[in-house]
Amino acid sequence: MEFATFADRAGTIDAEPADLEIVAHVRELLAEAGDESEERRSSGAAGEPQTLEIVARFAQGRVFPAWDSTTLDIGPSACYEAIARAAGTNVSSDDVEDRLAEIGEIGDVAASYDFGGQQGLGAFTGGGADDSGGDSSGGLTVREVYDTLEELAAAEGSGSQDRKVDLLFGLFNRCSSEEARYLARIVLSEMRIGVGEGTVRDAIAAAFNVPEDRVERALQVSNDYGQVARIARDEGVDGLDALDLAVGRPVQAMLAQAGTVTEALEEWEETGVEWKYDGARIQLHHDPGDSGPAGESAAETRVFSRNMEDVTEALPEVVEFAEETLEEPAILDGEVVAIDEGGSPLPFQEVLKRFRRKHDVAKAREDVSVRPVFFDCLHADGEDLLADPLTVRHDRLRSVLVGADSDPESADDEDIEGLSLLWRTDDPDEIESIDADALEAGHEGIMLKDPDSAYSPGRRGKHWRKRKPDVETLDCVVTGAEWGEGRRATFLGTFELSVRAGDTLETVGKVATGITDEKLAELTELLEPHIAAEEGQEVDLEPAVVFEVGYEEIQSSPTYSSGYALRFPRFQGVRHDKDPDDADSLERLERLRGH
Numbered sequence: 001m002e003f004a005t006f007a008d009r010a011g012t013i014d015a016e017p018a019d020l021e022i023v024a025h026v027r028e029l030l031a032e033a034g035d036e037s038e039e040r041r042s043s044g045a046a047g048e049p050q051t052l053e054i055v056a057r058f059a060q061g062r063v064f065p066a067w068d069s070t071t072l073d074i075g076p077s078a079c080y081e082a083i084a085r086a087a088g089t090n091v092s093s094d095d096v097e098d099r100l101a102e103i104g105e106i107g108d109v110a111a112s113y114d115f116g117g118q119q120g121l122g123a124f125t126g127g128g129a130d131d132s133g134g135d136s137s138g139g140l141t142v143r144e145v146y147d148t149l150e151e152l153a154a155a156e157g158s159g160s161q162d163r164k165v166d167l168l169f170g171l172f173n174r175c176s177s178e179e180a181r182y183l184a185r186i187v188l189s190e191m192r193i194g195v196g197e198g199t200v201r202d203a204i205a206a207a208f209n210v211p212e213d214r215v216e217r218a219l220q221v222s223n224d225y226g227q228v229a230r231i232a233r234d235e236g237v238d239g240l241d242a243l244d245l246a247v248g249r250p251v252q253a254m255l256a257q258a259g260t261v262t263e264a265l266e267e268w269e270e271t272g273v274e275w276k277y278d279g280a281r282i283q284l285h286h287d288p289g290d291s292g293p294a295g296e297s298a299a300e301t302r303v304f305s306r307n308m309e310d311v312t313e314a315l316p317e318v319v320e321f322a323e324e325t326l327e328e329p330a331i332l333d334g335e336v337v338a339i340d341e342g343g344s345p346l347p348f349q350e351v352l353k354r355f356r357r358k359h360d361v362a363k364a365r366e367d368v369s370v371r372p373v374f375f376d377c378l379h380a381d382g383e384d385l386l387a388d389p390l391t392v393r394h395d396r397l398r399s400v401l402v403g404a405d406s407d408p409e410s411a412d413d414e415d416i417e418g419l420s421l422l423w424r425t426d427d428p429d430e431i432e433s434i435d436a437d438a439l440e441a442g443h444e445g446i447m448l449k450d451p452d453s454a455y456s457p458g459r460r461g462k463h464w465r466k467r468k469p470d471v472e473t474l475d476c477v478v479t480g481a482e483w484g485e486g487r488r489a490t491f492l493g494t495f496e497l498s499v500r501a502g503d504t505l506e507t508v509g510k511v512a513t514g515i516t517d518e519k520l521a522e523l524t525e526l527l528e529p530h531i532a533a534e535e536g537q538e539v540d541l542e543p544a545v546v547f548e549v550g551y552e553e554i555q556s557s558p559t560y561s562s563g564y565a566l567r568f569p570r571f572q573g574v575r576h577d578k579d580p581d582d583a584d585s586l587e588r589l590e591r592l593r594g595h
């Protein structure tokens with residue numbers, strides 16, 4: 001396929017506002033690119049992607065499959081330079097940048113130049129040149145563009161940036177204005193013609209007459225629109241169904257929505273609850289391989305970021321963990337957390353110091369160490385688990401992580417290194433206490449998951465919910481408390497909260513969540529002088545101290561004298577600057593509830 005043809009179709013799509021029409025245009029484009037005579041004419045070397053594969057990627061502004069970490073490794077300024085050189089001797093890359101500042105979009109900028117210096121070249125190369133000035137074509141094919149970009153991506157070492165600019169110049173030099181528009185956009189990954197992943201999925205289904213859901217599944221496991229388009233054309237549904245996950249080829253991560261415990265309890269019979277770790281998402285691919293003749297390990301381990309970037313070199317601890325623990329090929333989903341010397345989690349910013357580091361990794365490791373924790377298993381020992389329920393995947397995760405030394409039956413989940421615990425419950429109090437434990441252990445809070453749900457790569461669905469951060473907080477007067485039990489017997493806890501109602505105070509709930517032992521000791525010291533009466537563990541407090549509390553929602557409730565109850569109240573801090581008179585009123589509570 002001529003690159004001019006691709007550019008022409010891309011222009012039509014770009015001008016089309018209606019989604020359905022866009023799908024129809026992409027379908028035509030794929031059918032055209034996938035035409036057998038077209039493939040014969042432009043076939044590359046064995047193992048090279050076919051024109052159809054290239055076009056399916058170019059349409060989304062990609063050169064390589066999504067799972068492939070290869071990048072062109074070329075910055076915008078190199079692209080401006082290549083455009084300037086192709087545009088003629090009197091154009092500099094500063095001119096290109098000035099035009100960009102004026103016009104705002106690199107495709108329009110590239111198309112605004114006349115690359116006519118090469119007019120008529122097509123006549124020599126046998127391409128479809130015409131003589132229409134800036135729209136003359138250098139007979140460039142889609143394959144040539146791809147091959148050149150592949151060569152450009154591979155250029156490394158000293159002088160490679162110049163080599164990249166030369167290669168790109170060579171392409172622009174043969175472009176018409178319209179071709180230049182889309183070449184610039186592909187190079188800078190700014191295609192933006194309204195072709196999203198769903199568009200290509202539907203277009204593949206329509207072009208090669210296969211069901212959309214099967215294309216969708218194939219895309220999820222392969223992460224390669226080009227390959228899926230080719231298989232849909234050549235092998236139909238059977239070929240698509242035969243596509244599996246591959247260890248070493250990353251999958252898009254399943255994502256979470258914000259949600260509340262209340263919603264989760266309403267929607268699911270039981271709620272899966274996990275700690276939410278404050279680190280960076282990782283996907284671990286490990287294949288233990290066969291030991292060599294001298295017993296040397298042939299293990300292959302790769303670690304990918306949430307965006308499927310290869311971050312293996314930056315995280316040697318994760319590789320070591322995999323080599324020591326995993327005995328079967330597996331793809332695991334988890335989080336890498338920075339830890340202090342005692343193994344306690346450090347804030348997210350510390351992980352960032354390690355995450356994408358390419359140099360001085362050993363030194364960085366001395367400063368901040370990391371540890372992986374896994375919450376899902378997508379593949380184990382040749383078996384894909386995406387369609388299995390979370391609970392089944394979690395059981396498999398456990399068996400993968402339990403390691404050779406432990407007895408899988410008797411091992412306590414808490415002792416299995418790298419395993420994120422999964423609770424299943426329909427009891428809000430239990431969820432609240434898991435949340436409190438997570439916070440106390442220094443984690444971010446909790447994740448709520450539908451225990452029966454499949455793993456949906458790339459989806460931000462309702463099956464995974466991160467507990468919604470509290471949007472509003474309330475300042476409540478502490479009017480009571482309870483003495484703790486066991487190791488907390490000398491601390492006051494479970495604080496009764498009240499709001500102002502005229503001259504009186506009315507209760508709205510109790511807060512016990514989000515308070516560390518250290519904090520409890522501090523609060524006890526603060527509140528003890530205000531104890532007005534005691535009965536058993538129960539303590540009445542004279543109004544003196546104001547707490548700021550978060551909550552999920554305000555419900556009407558007969559339990560408290562205000563007639564309302566805070567759902568999942570969470571301690572945020574003491575308002576030392578406020579007296580009980582400045583605390584929130586019942587009126588504000590009612591106003592907030594109305595929202």
Ligand SMILES: Nc1ncnc2c1ncn2[C@@H]1O[C@H](COP(=O)(O)OP(=O)(O)OP(=O)(O)O)[C@@H](O)[C@H]1O
Pocket residue numbers: 255256274275276277278279280281335375420447466
């Ligand atoms: N147990 C867990 N299960 C799933 N994800 C977890 C878990 N613990 C920590 N996480 C992390 O939480 C993320 C989801 O939370 P959140 O949505 O806040 O992440 P984000 O990357 O900051 O934002 P967003 O996903 O909304 O772009 C996951 O991508 C993962 O990195």
